[in-house]
Amino acid sequence: EDQVTQSPEALRLQEGESSSLNCSYTVSGLRGLFWYRQDPGKGPEFLFTLYSAGEEKEKERLKATLTKKESFLHITAPKPEDSATYLCAVYNFNKFYFGSGTKLNVKP
Amino acid sequence: DVKVTQSSRYLVKRTGEKVFLECVQDMDHENMFWYRQDPGLGLRLIYFSYDVKMKEKGDIPEGYSVSREKKERFSLILESASTNQTSMYLCASSFASRGAETQYFGPGTRLLVL
Numbered sequence: 597e598d599q600v601t602q603s604p605e606a607l608r609l610q611e612g613e614s615s616s617l618n619c620s621y622t623v624s625g626l627r628g629l630f631w632y633r634q635d636p637g638k639g640p641e642f643l644f645t646l647y648s649a650g651e652e653k654e655k656e657r658l659k660a661t662l663t664k665k666e667s668f669l670h671i672t673a674p675k676p677e678d679s680a681t682y683l684c685a686v687y688n689f690n691k692f693y694f695g696s697g698t699k700l701n702v703k704p
Numbered sequence: 705d706v707k708v709t710q711s712s713r714y715l716v717k718r719t720g721e722k723v724f725l726e727c728v729q730d731m732d733h734e735n736m737f738w739y740r741q742d743p744g745l746g747l748r749l750i751y752f753s754y755d756v757k758m759k760e761k762g763d764i765p766e767g768y769s770v771s772r773e774k775k776e777r778f779s780l781i782l783e784s785a786s787t788n789q790t791s792m793y794l795c796a797s798s799f800a801s802r803g804a805e806t807q808y809f810g811p812g813t814r815l816l817v818l
Contacts, residue, residue, distance in 0.1 A: 630806060639708075639794050639809035683747075685807075692807065694747040 598623040600686050602695035609702050612673045617698045619684030620666040629667050631660050632683040634697070640683055643669075674702045707731070708810035710795055716816045723782040725813050727795030734800035736778035737807060738762075738770065740791040747794065753778055754800060785817045 600621045609615055619629070628647050632640035644653040646662040653660045657678065659670040669682055681697040711726035729736065737752040739762075749762030751770040759770050767789060771779045778797075782789055792814050796807040 628806075632809075637812070637814070639812045642806055642808060645806055685747075692749070696744065696746040 598688070598691075598693055600684055600693045600695040602682075602684050602698050604698060605696070606699045607701070609671075609674055609700070611675055611702055611704050614670070614672045614674070616671070617669040617682055617700070618666060619669070619695055621684075621686045621693070623686045623688050623693050625688040626686055627689065628687045629662055630685040630687070630692075631667070631669055632685070634681045634683055636681075643682075671700070674700075676702045676704050678702050708795055708797055708808055710793075710810040710813050712813050713811060714814050714816075716818065717782075717785050718818055719786060721782075721785050721817075723785050723815065723817075725780040725782075725793055725795075725815070727778045727780070727797075727810055728776055729778075729795075729797040729808070730776065731797065731799075731808070732775065733797035733808075734775075735798045735805070735807075736772065737796040737798075738768075738778065738780045739794045739796065740764070741794055741812075742791050750780065785815075787817050789815065790817045791815060 603618045631643040634640045644660040649664045651662050657672050661668050679702045681699045683697045684695040686693045708729045738750045739747045741747050748764050753759045753772040769781045792812050794812050795810040798805040798807045
C-alpha cells in the first residue's frame with residue numbers, strides 16, 4: 597500500500613537541542629518529496645522539494661535529505677519560533693500522499 | 705510570491721445548509737486542489753481541477769462538489785452540510801508542468817457544522 601509515515605508524532609526539544617524528523621514512504625515511482633511547515637490554524641507553508649536520492653536542501657536551521665526510502669528534516673540549534681507541525685508529502689505519477697505530520701515544540 | 709486566498713477563515717453553518725468555500729490564486733496555476741484536514745487523519749484530497757471547467761474526484765468526494773469557471777478561482781460546495789463535515793478545509797494550487805510541482809496552500813477555512 598502506498599503510504600507516507602512520519603515519526604515521531606510529537607517532539608519536544610530544548611532551545612539549541614538539534615534533532616531530526618523522519619518521513620518514510622512506500623510510494624512507488626517517486627517524482628518528488630515535499631516538506632511543509634504548518635502553524636496552528638494556518639495552511640501549510642512550503643519549505644523544500646527533493647527530487648532524487650542523495651539530494652539535500654537547506655534553509656536557515658533546517659536541512660532536508662532524501663534516500664530511496666525516507667527523508668529526514670534536520671533541525672540544528674532550534675529556536676522557539678521553529679515550533680510547528682512539519683508535514684511531508686510524496687508525489688508519484690499522479691497523486692500526492694501526505695504524512696500526518698510531526699508536531700515540534702521547542703522550549704526556551 | 706505565490707498567493708492563495710480563501711474566502712473565509714471561520715464559518716459556522718447549520719446542518720442541511722448549502723455551503724460555498726471559495727479559493728483564488730494569483731500565480732496563473734493550472735492545477736487547483738481542495739483538501740480537508742482532520743486530527744490523526746492528515747490531509748485528504750476531496751477534488752482537484754487541472755483546467756477551467758475540468759474536475760477530478762479525489763479520495764473523499766462524497767457530499768461535495770466543485771466549480772471552476774475561471775482559471776484563478778476554485779469553489780468547493782457542500783450541498784447539504786452535515787456535522788461530519790466539520791473540519792479544516794485547505795485549498796492549494798500548482799503548475800501542471802513536469803508533474804512534481806509544488807503545491808502552495810491557502811490559509812484554510814475552519815468550518816463548524818452545528
